[in-house]
Amino acid sequence: MCTNFAAVTGPVLRDVFGAEPPPGPWKPEIWPGDAAPIVRADARGRRQCLLATFGLVPRSRHVHGARDFETMNVRAEGVGDKRGSCSAWHRTQLCLVPAMAIYEPCYVAGQGWIRYRIWLPDEPALGIAGLWKQWPDGTYSFAMFTVSAPGHAVMKLMHAPGKEKRSVVMIPYLQWQAWLSCRDPELARSFMALYPAEKMMAVPAPLTPQPAEEAGAAGPGAPSR
Template sequence: MIVCTNFAPATGPMLRDVFGVEPPTGAWKPEIWPGDPAPIVRADATGRRECLMATFGLVPRSRHVHGAKDFEMMNVRAEYVGDKRGSCSAWHRTQLCVVPALAIYEPCYVAGQGWVRYRIWLPDEPAIGVAGLWRQWPDGSYSFAMFTVSAPGHAVMKLMHTPGKEKRSVVMIPRLQWDAWLACRDPELARSFMTLYPAEKMMATPAPLAPMPAEEPGTTDVDSPSR
């Protein structure tokens, strides 16, 4: 199951005021989908935060080798990140980042209505810092994915996606832990950050887009084709 394939990224002013970084050059869309460029925050060689543009999807379609399995990896399961071909190298190098977001979007099946897109955000915080993993390509460009964890009992995330199927959530790092996350260089210690954000501190409201497909979007596994 792919959890989050659509989110609203932080704006330039918010990157400066909330995340304490200079926005990268270039423009990004108000809503990000797989394959779109978006700002991410990581620690530079001196340990300071820096912001750069990266493509959403750890292995973008443009990087697929002819004949290779077609996957993008927008989400990386925290439980298996060190074992998967597409993510293990970046994980063991602790190439961690924070994905600055205003909100994430998830599909929710509503009886009598079908699939409805929901906007999920933190009403008491100016932005969300989603735990991410980045990688660099030979041409100097970057890509990223979001970490996910199991969420069967989470009051908000258990409502998303197909009823009766596995429930998962992106990992939202509390603001006071951003620097500790970015500075972490021990993969096992990094796992301690992989927790669920308190449901009572989250808000979810309908945010319809275009009519959803007949089948739930993004039902393939993390290292499988996304669409």
Template sequence: MCTNYAAARRDYLFRHYGVMPPDDPWRDEIYKDYAAPVIRRTSGGPEPREALLATFGMVPRKHISPGVKVFDTMNARAESIGEKRSFCDAWKKLQLCLIPAEAFFEPNYETGKPVRWRVGLADGAPFAIAGLWREWDEGEEGKAYSFTMLTVNANDHPLMKRFHKPGDEKRSVVIVPASEYENWLESRSMDEARSFLNLYPAERMAAEADPAPPRGTPKPVLNEQ
């Protein structure tokens, strides 16, 4: 699973993904309930897709009912996505999105202790993670959006099996090849969408230790106008 990633920079959204960036800024590293850009298909207008800001986690903390134990929805398992209440409606409606990223972070326990590693593409290029989005009615504040990342089993993946606690199932986010961006967003059925939920080739990925900054270190907003 992935609970922290480096969002693509503002200038990449147009140059690499072909969309205009949202007006509001976002942080360079994204955690639960942080706003970050996602790309979805449009229902009309001059452009086939658009970028908008959404919060990381399908059910934002503020939408968890009082008295209910806080739960995480940053990741959605591909195997059960059509059954889980937090995700099934968006999945059945094919509310698919691309999550622009430069890297994602996973814990490596090979030293006996968790060490944060940075995972990305071998050529250093930005990429897109397969996701789902949903809309929230915030009353007078208008509409808001949230998203989750789709994950698949990675027990046999040469790179991704190196992460997470020993004995735990290994999982990986789904990296959508750049040549398939439009096809993923335009999926016409759940079966077609599921055909994209595959592991990315290990030889085209790279990873290295990248310890997290000490607690309290400011997280600057890098993606401003």
């Protein structure tokens, strides 16, 4: 599960992803509920970039009492059956989530929880497989696909010991266009693979402590940053 990632800059969107950056600012580091750029294919197959909220069903749209209903990640195995994602999946509303790195918590014996930065040193950026949704008011939201990763040399170390291990789906650079242009849900499943561990880099990247006033402003239920 990934709920925190380093966003790309406008020049990276233009030069690496081949899409014009969207208007409006976004943060260098993205958390649930933040706006971030995503890349999709338009009706002609051209790459289009727009700002979307991280979380397929944004927290602002959660039904009262559904505070724990998180949709930043979509399990690839059951995406076609889940109420929050099935319509977007069957319409193949696929996207790439551009990122420079993802962040995951790793439990280190004797040290406790340490945030790790994970990236692909041989790729210009990460193109994470995503699913997008448009709302009646014209805004967009997105989620990242995840797959099971119990034997993955990097991702099996992340999150709590003994808990299920999962990884976001990182689409190789040469497959970006094929993913964006895919209009067959069953064919889209063929992209749901783990990225080779030997081609990934993971290093400690502890969080910088927040000023007290910022931490208070985040409100109850906000992620610890």
